[in-house]
Amino acid sequence: MKRAAQNLFASFVIAALAIVPAYAQSTSEPQGQPTSQNSQTSGSSANQNSPAYVPAPAAKPQEQAPHRTATVLRSESSLVRIDVEVTDHSGRPIKGLRPDQFVVTDDGKQQTLSFFTYEDIEKIDKAGPENANTASVVIPVDSPTPVSDEEITARTRDRRMLVLFFDMSSMGNEDLRRARLAAEKFIASQMSPADLVSVVTYGTDLSVWCDFTNEKEKIHQALERLKPGAAADLSSNLYAAAQEGEYDVSGYTGAAYTPDETEFNVFNTDQKLAAVEGLSNVLSDIPGRKAIVEFTSGITQTGEENRTELRAATDAANRADVSIYSIDARGLYTTPPGGDATTDTATGTSMFSGAAVFKQTDQRQDSRDTLSTLSGDTGGKTFFDLGDLSDAFPEIQKDNSGYYLIGYYLSSDVKHDGSWRAVHVKVKVPGAHVRFRDGYYAPRDFKHLEEADREQQLADAIHAQDPIVELPIAVETGMFRIGNNQVYVPIDAKLSATALEWAQKHGKREAVFDFAAEVRAQVKAAAAVKGASPFQLPVAQLRDTITVHLDPQRFEEISKANLEYQGGVVLAPGDYDLKFVARENESGKIGTFEEPLVVPPLPKDKLSLSSVMLSSQIVPVEQSSEVKTKTQGLKAKLAESPLEVNGERIVPSVTRYFTKGQTLYVFFQTYYPAKQNFDPTSLRAGLIFFRAGLQVNATPLFGPTQVDDKTRTASFRVSLPLSKLPTGRYAVQAIVIGAGTQQAAFGRSYLALADAVPPPNPAAAGPAQSNPQK
Numbered sequence: 001m002k003r004a005a006q007n008l009f010a011s012f013v014i015a016a017l018a019i020v021p022a023y024a025q026s027t028s029e030p031q032g033q034p035t036s037q038n039s040q041t042s043g044s045s046a047n048q049n050s051p052a053y054v055p056a057p058a059a060k061p062q063e064q065a066p067h068r069t070a071t072v073l074r075s076e077s078s079l080v081r082i083d084v085e086v087t088d089h090s091g092r093p094i095k096g097l098r099p100d101q102f103v104v105t106d107d108g109k110q111q112t113l114s115f116f117t118y119e120d121i122e123k124i125d126k127a128g129p130e131n132a133n134t135a136s137v138v139i140p141v142d143s144p145t146p147v148s149d150e151e152i153t154a155r156t157r158d159r160r161m162l163v164l165f166f167d168m169s170s171m172g173n174e175d176l177r178r179a180r181l182a183a184e185k186f187i188a189s190q191m192s193p194a195d196l197v198s199v200v201t202y203g204t205d206l207s208v209w210c211d212f213t214n215e216k217e218k219i220h221q222a223l224e225r226l227k228p229g230a231a232a233d234l235s236s237n238l239y240a241a242a243q244e245g246e247y248d249v250s251g252y253t254g255a256a257y258t259p260d261e262t263e264f265n266v267f268n269t270d271q272k273l274a275a276v277e278g279l280s281n282v283l284s285d286i287p288g289r290k291a292i293v294e295f296t297s298g299i300t301q302t303g304e305e306n307r308t309e310l311r312a313a314t315d316a317a318n319r320a321d322v323s324i325y326s327i328d329a330r331g332l333y334t335t336p337p338g339g340d341a342t343t344d345t346a347t348g349t350s351m352f353s354g355a356a357v358f359k360q361t362d363q364r365q366d367s368r369d370t371l372s373t374l375s376g377d378t379g380g381k382t383f384f385d386l387g388d389l390s391d392a393f394p395e396i397q398k399d400n401s402g403y404y405l406i407g408y409y410l411s412s413d414v415k416h417d418g419s420w421r422a423v424h425v426k427v428k429v430p431g432a433h434v435r436f437r438d439g440y441y442a443p444r445d446f447k448h449l450e451e452a453d454r455e456q457q458l459a460d461a462i463h464a465q466d467p468i469v470e471l472p473i474a475v476e477t478g479m480f481r482i483g484n485n486q487v488y489v490p491i492d493a494k495l496s497a498t499a500l501e502w503a504q505k506h507g508k509r510e511a512v513f514d515f516a517a518e519v520r521a522q523v524k525a526a527a528a529v530k531g532a533s534p535f536q537l538p539v540a541q542l543r544d545t546i547t548v549h550l551d552p553q554r555f556e557e558i559s560k561a562n563l564e565y566q567g568g569v570v571l572a573p574g575d576y577d578l579k580f581v582a583r584e585n586e587s588g589k590i591g592t593f594e595e596p597l598v599v600p601p602l603p604k605d606k607l608s609l610s611s612v613m614l615s616s617q618i619v620p621v622e623q624s625s626e627v628k629t630k631t632q633g634l635k636a637k638l639a640e641s642p643l644e645v646n647g648e649r650i651v652p653s654v655t656r657y658f659t660k661g662q663t664l665y666v667f668f669q670t671y672y673p674a675k676q677n678f679d680p681t682s683l684r685a686g687l688i689f690f691r692a693g694l695q696v697n698a699t700p701l702f703g704p705t706q707v708d709d710k711t712r713t714a715s716f717r718v719s720l721p722l723s724k725l726p727t728g729r730y731a732v733q734a735i736v737i738g739a740g741t742q743q744a745a746f747g748r749s750y751l752a753l754a755d756a757v758p759p760p761n762p763a764a765a766g767p768a769q770s771n772p773q774k
Contacts, residue, residue, distance in 0.1 A: 078410035078443065079114070080106065081321055083289040083379075083403045084425050085435040093122060093402035094432055102406060103426040111408040119288065121160045122401045124194035139212035141198050142282045156288050160194050160400045161212055165279065166226060167272060167296035168203035175329035179295035180226045182327075182389030187219050190393050199223060202275040212286075269370070270309045272299050276324070276374065277313040284320035291380065291400055292317075292324045295389070298367025299374075310370060314377045315441040321405075323380040325396050326371035332387045379437045410442075418444030446588025454585075458516050461581045461590050471591035472496045473582050476654040478611030479599065480642040481671050483711065486570050487599050488642055491517055491542070493565045493582055494654040497558065501586040502550075509555040510548065512585040515565055517542035519597065522575045536577065540569040545630040554626065564651060568641065573601040602671065607745040610669040612734045613643070614749050615650045616662045642669065645706065645717065656749070660727065661756035664720045670704075670736040670745055672712050680707045682739040685716045690731040697725065701737075727753050 082104070086094045099116040137155050141163075164183050171179060183199075191197065199210035199222035210222035276292070283290050317324055368384060375382045381399065383392040406425075422439040449457070461468055476492045493515070502509040520536035544567065550558055565582070576597040583590045602608065621644055643650045650667050658664060666687060672680055683704055689697040704714035716736070734747045 078414070079407055080111075080410060080423075080440065081405065081407045082423060082425065082436055083321055083405050084427075085399070085403045086427055086429070087433045087435075089431055089433070091398070091433075094429060095120065095402065097404065097427065097429065099406075101428045102404070103428070104406065104408065105424045106408070106410070107421045113406050113408055115405075115407045117405045118402070119405060120158050120402050121194045124158050125192045125397075125401065137196060137212070137214050139196065139286065141200070141208045141211050141286075153287050156196065156212075156286070158194065159196050159288075160192070160397065161196050161198075161286070161288065161290045162396070162400075163198045163200055163279070163283070163290060163292045164223075165276075165292050165294045166199075166201045167275075167294060167299075168201055168226075169268070169272060170297040170299065171295065171329050172297065175295075175297045175331075176226060178331055178389055179327070179329040180223055182392075183223055183295070184220070185390040186393045187216050187223070190390065190397075191216065192397065195397070200279060201226070202272070202279075206275050206278050208282075269299055273309040273313045273370075277309070277316040280313070280316035280320045280322045283322055284316075288321065288405065289400065289403055290320070290322045291396060292322055293392075293396060294324060294326050294371075295329045296326060296371065297329050299370040310373060311441070314374060317374075317378040318437055318440045322378060323399075324374045324378045325380040325392065325399075326375050326382045327386070327389055327392050328368065328371070328382075328384045329389065331389060332385045379435070414442065415448075416443045416445040417448040418442055446585070449588075454514075457588075457590075458514060458581055458583065461583075461592055462516060462518050462579050464592070467594070468581075468590045468592045471582055471584055471589040472499050473580075473591035473593060474654045475580055475593040475595075476652050476656075477578065477595070477597065478613055478652065480610045480669055481602060481608075481711070481713065482570065482642065484602055485572055487573070488568055488570055489519075489578075489597065489599075490566065490568045490641070490643060490652065491578070491580060492567075492652045492654050493580060493593070495563045495565070495582060495584070495591075497560065497562050499589065500563070500584050501589075502555065502559070503586050507552070509550045509552070513546045513548070513563075513565070514583040514585060515542065515544045515546065515567065515581070517567065517569070517578065517580045519569055519571065520577045520579070522577070539576070540571060542567045542569065543631065547628045547630075549626055549628075564654065566649075566651070571597070571599050573599045575599075603673070605673050605675075607673070607736060607738060607743045608671045609734065609736060609745040609747040610642075610671075612732065612747040612749040613650060613667045614653050614656055614658075614732065614751055615665040615667065616653055616658055617651050618648045618665060619651055621647050621649050642715070643667070645715070650717075653751070656751045658722055658751055658753050659756045660723050660725070660753065662722055664722050664751075666718050666720070666732065666734070667716070668734050668747055669713050669715050672714065672738070672743070674712060678738065678741070678743075680704070680709070680712070680714050682741070683714050683736060684739055685734060685736045687718065687720075688733045688735065689725070690733065691726075691728050696730075722753060725753055727755055729753075 084102070086097060088094055095118060097118075099113050102113065102116075104111045104113065137159070139152060139155055139161075166176070166179060168176070187197070193214070196212040196214055197210070197219050198208065198212045199219060201207050201209060209225060210219055213219065276294075279292065283292075316322075368382070372382050374380075381395070383389075383395075386392060419442050420439055421442050423437060425434055425436045427434050446454075472495075474494045476490075478490050480488045480490070482488045495513070500511060502511045504510075517540075518538055519540040521539045523537045544565075546565070548563075576599065578593075578595055578597050580593040581590060582592075641649070643652070650665060668685075670683060670685070672678055672683065681703070684701040685704070686701045687699045688695055699718070699720070702716070702718065705717045706715040707713070708715075714736075716734075729752050730750065732749050732751060734749075735744065736746075737744045
């Protein structure tokens with residue numbers, strides 16, 4: 001399959017806006033015969049409307065269609081949940097406390113508790129066999145079927161939720177065997193009736209092997225799947241960049257060049273921390289305290305490079321009420337000074353100065369520092385140098401034997417800037433020991449996101465499987481050939497102005513928009529790989545940031561209309577998937593659109609037709625001073641878009657909704673075969689209008705407005721007044737024939753026609769304006 005070119009151009013139609021009602025915010029009309037809104041057929045003759053040839057002066061919209069505000073579903077929560085352990089001097093839980101005995105401060109300000117419960121896990125732990133609740137309990141960790149909070153709360157009441165998390169990317173064969181044996185011992189002899197256990201692994205991706213359950217057999221089946229693999233060799237904790245005060249000792253390999261592993265491990269560490277963050281986000285849907293018991297052989301943080309992801313993982317765990325307990329799967333081990341047989345020999349004087357031995361100590365400590373940070377900042381603990389890894393479980397169970405779950409709502413004046421907010425909990429009980437999370441990161445709204453986070457948000461939207469509908473958008477695509485093996489695909493998106501938020505700066509209104517598109521090709525795996533599944537390969541991308549500045553008068557005009565973005569890509573014949581994302585940067589609202597694209601090969605011996613493009617306006621090609629476009633990445637330059645003729649550009653109607661007061665512009669191209677005796681001037685085209693399956697109107701045949709012998713392309717542009725057509729839904733069929741030949745091509749598009757909106761009556765508005773009460 002031939003690769004496609006990069007994106008071509010992008011523009012923002014602001015000088016002459018399409019006046020389209022805001023309720024047409026869906027994608028284009030279905031690719032089938034529309035149903036009629038009027039059961040009566042028109043009695044118009046086929047030649048009633050004579051075509052007027054284009055190019056013509058740009059037509060300004062004559063009527064203003066009604067608009068309405070689109071409903072956008074958004075969810076934001078300022079709820080802060082904290083689990084608090086209260087014990088006496090001997091470590092036993094103190095039960096029966098009241099909400100008024102707790103004093104909670106958030107960033108120094110005392111909070112009013114909104115809810116207060118006690119999870120008495122010890123009650124089930126110490127219940128006798130006759131009173132123990134041994135009924136089977138299963139809670140999905142990540143289920144496509146939603147489960148209500150009430151149902152989950154009922155199942156987890158007074159239960160201890162433990163996630164056995166195996167970091168397969170860091171553990172070697174011996175470490176993995178040691179971790180598995182410890183987990184099996186815990187399930188067989190240490191697991192209590194109050195425990196609900198889940199099994200999750202991370203190798204190259206995050207996998208849930210067992211949901212929360214108290215059924216030991218299901219947990220054993222998941223643990224039996226733990227086998228060493230290639231993921232264990234992805235990284236080494238022996239290649240961390242030396243920090244200040246540490247030693248950097250290189251080993252002799254006999255090679256002329258020794259690669260620096262630091263950059264790879266920066267990425268690898270970020271991936272491990274992202275896995276912890278992702279698991280915490282999944283667990284956030286389950287109310288109550290959760291404990292992640294992570295078996296790992298260390299996570300090496302290479303300086304400041306991983307600090308952002310470490311903070312994100314910690315923040316996600318605290319927001320999800322998750323505590324992380326890290327168990328070093330290397331256990332109790334020692335290494336001979338200078339290293340064992342698995343370590344390269346140190347060079348220079350490092351063996352004699354002691355630098356090699358200090359480097360060993362630094363490496364071990366570096367691989368544990370991040371684990372200590374994760375556990376300490378989330379209310380958990382770390383377990384290093386254990387001869388038997390299962391010794392950690394009794395202490396973890398004791399840490400989670402009972403807790404108060406309290407919550408409060410942040411006041412409206414709290415800035416959502418992502419800053420750290422310290423939390424302190426005091427209990428009015430003499431001698432009580434209180435253990436709680438010491439803070440969290442405040443919610444961060446779009447205005448306070450860093451540039452890297454904003455770009456990541458767009459990337460996540462591009463690759464998200466589910467659509468995002470915060471910002472209503474409608475998208476229209478087409479296909480126009482620019483060569484034997486290349487097709488120009490215009491991408492036109494319309495944004496509802498009623499859903500936009502404009503900033504006011506220096507007496508003007510400003511709006512900033514980000515647009516991104518990615519076209520992925522369906523690629524079949526190599527034939528030598530039996531059973532391999534097809535995969536998607538990105539072949540074309542668009543990325544534009546457009547800033548619009550409007551004075552007050554222009555803003556009054558624009559705020560009642562819709563805004564339209566125009567971009568395009570060049571593709572080779574093949575099967576593709578298009579994903580388009582638009583974001584309004586004042587509120588951060590995002591809208592996505594996705595559709596398959598099938599680009600057929602160019603027929604060699606017969607006529608073929610492009611998309612039939614419908615429009616209600618033509619605008620000058622030159623850029624407006626009100627609009628500034630910033631393009632990121634490479635951009636191929638197309639000398640002239642097929643939609644641009646003589647300095648004017650046809651603005652496609654994305655919603656294909658027209659009023660009777662408008663003029664309909666129709667544009668299409670035909671591509672004729674490379675035959676010596678074929679005369680392109682003999683080509684004739686016509687339009688036929690169908691409503692409810694019946695022909696109601698047609699134009700006479702007309703010739704092409706432009707012929708390009710080099711690309712064997714004939715272009716047709718025609719304008720038609722819509723005032724004489726009855727309202728309803730129409731199929732517009734374009735027909736091109738070669739006079740004196742047997743060549744013909746057909747294309748079809750659809751439109752909806754409504755009555756023109758009458759202008760406001762000043763006389764009717766006069767009495768209302770004279771009444772000061774209105």
